[in-house]
Each structure stands twice: as C-alpha cells, then as structure tokens.
Amino acid sequence: MKKQTKIAAVLSAAAFMMMVSGLPVYAASHGWVTEGDAKVYYDEDGYLTTDAWRKRGEDWFYLGEDGQIVKSKKIDEYYVDDEGKMVTNAWVELKNEEDPDSPETPDTFWYYFEKDGKSAVSKWVKFDSKWYYFDESGHMATGKTEIDGATYYLGTEKDGFMRTGWIRLEENSHAPGASESWYYFNSDGKMVTTQYDKKIDGSYYTFIDGKMQTGWVLMPSKSDVTDSNAASPKITDYQYYGAAGDGKRAEGFRSIEGISGIHAADEVYTFYFKAGKPYVSDKKGNSLFTINAKKYAFSDLGIMQTGRQIANVANDEIANFYFGEDGIVKTGKQAIYNEETGETENWFFHTDGDKKGQGYHGLRDGILYVYGKRQDATADQRYAPADLNGVTYLVGTTGNVQKASASSTSSAKPELGRGYKDIKDSNGKIWTVDTAGIVQ
CATH class of the missing domain: 2.10.270.10 (Cholin Binding)
Structure with a gap:
C-alpha cells in the first residue's frame, strides 16, 4: 500500500509540475494508459501527450492541455x-x-x-x-x-x-x-432577381429585385423615366399582374383601380388585357375593339365604355355608339335616357355590316335619324323642322317625315303646283313640304 501510495504521489507531483512549470510528464511505458478514471497517452519517449490527436482502435481522440481526453x-x-x-x-x-x-x-x-x-x-x-x-x-x-x-x-x-x-x-x-x-x-x-414575364407553370410573372410584382407595373423601357429626363409614362407603358398574392399577368377583363397619376384616385374601371397590356385607343377619345366577336370601345386611357359614346371609326371620322353595362355594343332601336335633359331619347344603330353599331344617319322607314338620334317634334309642337345634310325636313312627334302626295297642292304657295302640302304646327305656323317631306 505504501508503494502504491508513493507512485500515486509521484504521478500527482509530475502532473502538478507539468501544469506549473511546463515540464513534460514522463512514464516508463508508452501508448494509452489508464490513470484512475482517465485515459492518457504517452509517446515513445515516455512523455505525456497534450494538445494533440491520438487514435485508439478505429476512433480519434483529442488530448487537452492536461493530457486527458476532451x-x-x-x-x-x-x-x-x-x-x-x-x-x-x-x-x-x-x-x-x-x-x-x-x-x-x-x-x-x-x-x-x-x-x-x-x-x-x-x-x-x-x-x-x-x-x-x-x-x-x-x-x-x-x-x-x-x-x-x-x-x-x-x-x-x-x-x-x-x-x-x-x-x-x-x-x-x-x-x-x-x-x-x-x-x-x-x-x-x-x-429569380429581376425578370419580366417569366413563365411559371403556364402563367407569366414579373420580378423586380426578387419580389413578385402585382398590380400595374411600369415596364423596363419606361422604368427609369423621371420628370427631368422624359415625359410622364403613359398607360401603354404599363402591364397588369393581378392583385396582391396573385401576380399572374392579366388576361381578359378586369375591374380594378387605375394607375396613380393617370386615372382618378380610388376609382374602379374595367379594362381588357392581352398579355398584360390593356386595350387602349391609339387616337384621342374612344376606339372600337372586337373581343370574342363582340364590339367594345376603350378610351385613350384604356377604360371600357358603357352607355352612349362617341368613338373613332374609319377615315378619321367619328360616330355615335351605344354600349350596355357589359360594354357590348347595342344595335337597332334603343331608348336612351339623357341625364342632362331628363328625357328618354329614341335612337337607331346599324345592325350589320361595316357600320354595325354606328348611329344611323338618314331616312329609314320614313323616319329621320341624325347620327343615330331620331328627330322628333315635341308634343307641344306637333311638327318641327329637322336638318339632314343641309336639307330641312318636317317631322312629327315620332320622327315620321311629313310628305305631300303627288296630287296635293299648297294653299300657302299655290304657285308650286301639284306635289306640295301645307301642314300647320301647334303654334299656327304653316309648313309647306314636297313629296319627299322637304320644307319649301
């Protein structure tokens, strides 16, 4: 027991000396040695290994500054x-x-x-x-x-x-x-960082600095526009990519708010998109577009039109049209309420051909229309003159042109002979018309 105690005391002193003086610990044997509950390693010269890796079996161990396994x-x-x-x-x-x-x-x-x-x-x-x-x-x-x-x-x-x-x-x-x-x-x-119209799963999206864009997006050719270097961007410089959380490039009709600085704030308009771009009149005012075999009108701000509107047509001319709440052009007879006068007016719009939807201009079935609007005398007048292409006709309360028969004569103007007729309005005024209804 005294020998074992002495050995332990010597070992403890050696370890202590190593710590305080940096002197290496020496042992007669080398390799892995069990000292108490710890495994330590002595090199071939019998010195305690510290701050180094040593292998035991298939595993590597690291020996700390005290020589023990970390x-x-x-x-x-x-x-x-x-x-x-x-x-x-x-x-x-x-x-x-x-x-x-x-x-x-x-x-x-x-x-x-x-x-x-x-x-x-x-x-x-x-x-x-x-x-x-x-x-x-x-x-x-x-x-x-x-x-x-x-x-x-x-x-x-x-x-x-x-x-x-x-x-x-x-x-x-x-x-x-x-x-x-x-x-x-x-x-x-x-x-994806910055990319326009990237196709993902059959739909198109735009990313700027990685973020998926939504709503109206100013396209690259105009994205660097400033007040100092160019005119303000137009609606044709934008594409639409759906609401927040959607981001798909728009196709078809959308009822949405417009573009800040171009449209009125907080107003909802209806647009039609093809590949994200809105249908826009390329002339001032409204122009016609055919969508699924139906005619619509869109303004120079891209807004779908409803009600009675003036639109550009061929040969730099304009014409009256009437569009339903769905934007589809109406044809034939239409009763249209005039908000300014508070009265309902009667109109007729071409039913077919190149002029389909345009207001009828001329005589149709004995009724006079001027750019689509029926020319009526008021109930108080009974009869009234109406001009068509510089010619004055006499019309009744339903737009019917008042005509003379071939054998009738005018008492007010007998010198005209046959084919003329006198018609008195409610004010007692005498109107003389010929067989075509033209006022003499």
Whole structure:
C-alpha cells in the first residue's frame, strides 16, 4: 500500500509540475494508459501527450492541455462527442457563443462534420436528397443567403435545406409590422432577381429585385423615366399582374383601380388585357375593339365604355355608339335616357355590316335619324323642322317625315303646283313640304 501510495504521489507531483512549470510528464511505458478514471497517452519517449490527436482502435481522440481526453467540444474544424470520439458524417448543434445577444443570430448553430471529421466550410452538402450550405464558419446557412453572386432560400433554423419554387418571405423579420412578398427560386435554388414575364407553370410573372410584382407595373423601357429626363409614362407603358398574392399577368377583363397619376384616385374601371397590356385607343377619345366577336370601345386611357359614346371609326371620322353595362355594343332601336335633359331619347344603330353599331344617319322607314338620334317634334309642337345634310325636313312627334302626295297642292304657295302640302304646327305656323317631306 505504501508503494502504491508513493507512485500515486509521484504521478500527482509530475502532473502538478507539468501544469506549473511546463515540464513534460514522463512514464516508463508508452501508448494509452489508464490513470484512475482517465485515459492518457504517452509517446515513445515516455512523455505525456497534450494538445494533440491520438487514435485508439478505429476512433480519434483529442488530448487537452492536461493530457486527458476532451469531450463534447469543438476543436478547430473537428468535434468530439461525449465519449471524446471525433465525430464523422454527423450533424452537431452547438450553442452560439460568438454573439449570443444579437437578435440577428440564433441561439445555436448547426454544423456538419464530414467523413474526415472536418466541418463542412463554404460548401454545399447533399444529405438525404436535400442540399445544405455551410458558411465560412461552418454554420449551416438559413433564410435568404447570397452565395457566389446568387441568392438562395435555405429554410429556417430548424431545417436549413435549399428550397425551390414559390416562397413567401417577410421583408425584415425583426421589424414590427414587416410586410411580406413572394419570391421564386428556380430548380437550381437560385432566386429569380429581376425578370419580366417569366413563365411559371403556364402563367407569366414579373420580378423586380426578387419580389413578385402585382398590380400595374411600369415596364423596363419606361422604368427609369423621371420628370427631368422624359415625359410622364403613359398607360401603354404599363402591364397588369393581378392583385396582391396573385401576380399572374392579366388576361381578359378586369375591374380594378387605375394607375396613380393617370386615372382618378380610388376609382374602379374595367379594362381588357392581352398579355398584360390593356386595350387602349391609339387616337384621342374612344376606339372600337372586337373581343370574342363582340364590339367594345376603350378610351385613350384604356377604360371600357358603357352607355352612349362617341368613338373613332374609319377615315378619321367619328360616330355615335351605344354600349350596355357589359360594354357590348347595342344595335337597332334603343331608348336612351339623357341625364342632362331628363328625357328618354329614341335612337337607331346599324345592325350589320361595316357600320354595325354606328348611329344611323338618314331616312329609314320614313323616319329621320341624325347620327343615330331620331328627330322628333315635341308634343307641344306637333311638327318641327329637322336638318339632314343641309336639307330641312318636317317631322312629327315620332320622327315620321311629313310628305305631300303627288296630287296635293299648297294653299300657302299655290304657285308650286301639284306635289306640295301645307301642314300647320301647334303654334299656327304653316309648313309647306314636297313629296319627299322637304320644307319649301
């Protein structure tokens, strides 16, 4: 017992001397030695090994400054587990000791130690068919991350694998009331940055600085317009991409608010879009467009027209039209309420041919129309003159042209002979007309 106690005392003194004086501990044997509950290693010269790796069996261990096996600790690029073994092909979560109080950094970091035991650094690693990226510190990257000039989304702190497809992200997750935007990541994980009309699953989207655009979007040729270098953009410089959360390039009819600075604020208008661009009159005022074999009118601001409107037609001419609440042109007889006069007017619009929908101008079935509007005498007048192309006709209360028979004569103007007729209105005025109804 005295011998064993002496040996223990000598060993303790040697260890103590190593710590206080830096002198190496020497033993007669070398290799792995059990000392109490600890395993230590002596080299071939009998000195205690410290701050170095040594292999035992198939495993590597790190011996600290006291010569004992280090456990559960990251050592440079390596990590040893709770038995002191260097881990390989393994995930390890370690407490963040770099900047634990910063809201920008997590409480812990994930590392991946590869088959040689080194942590993956500044590289991609594929694990279970998923890709992960580890930064220059060996930390598993998460969130929006820029790598070699491209931006990726690497999930949350709980997973960290590379995502593809649509991802909805907050602009600044640490700011109160942060807004969200949609982003798209290609099959290689790279975020679409700025691209117009990118086709995704059969629909088209536009991205600026990665964000999916919605609503009216000023297209690239005009996106740098300023008050100082060019005229203000026009509606033809824009495309429409749906409401928030949608973003698809618009097709067909949409009832939406207009463009700030071009249309009245907070007003809803109906537009028609083809490949995102609205139908717009290329002349001042309204122009006609055919959609699904139906005629519509859109203004020079792209607004679909309803009610009675004037529109541009061929040969730089204009004509009256009447459109329903659905915007489709009306034809034939139409009773139209005039808000200015408070009266209902009678109109007729061409029913076919190149002039379909235009207001009829001329005589039709004995009734006189001027640019579509029936020319009526008021009930108080009974009869009234109406001009058509510089010729004056006499019409009744339903627009009928008043005509003389071939044998009738005028008492007021007998010198005209046969084929003339006198008609007295409610005011007692005598109107003389011929067989065509023309006032003499």
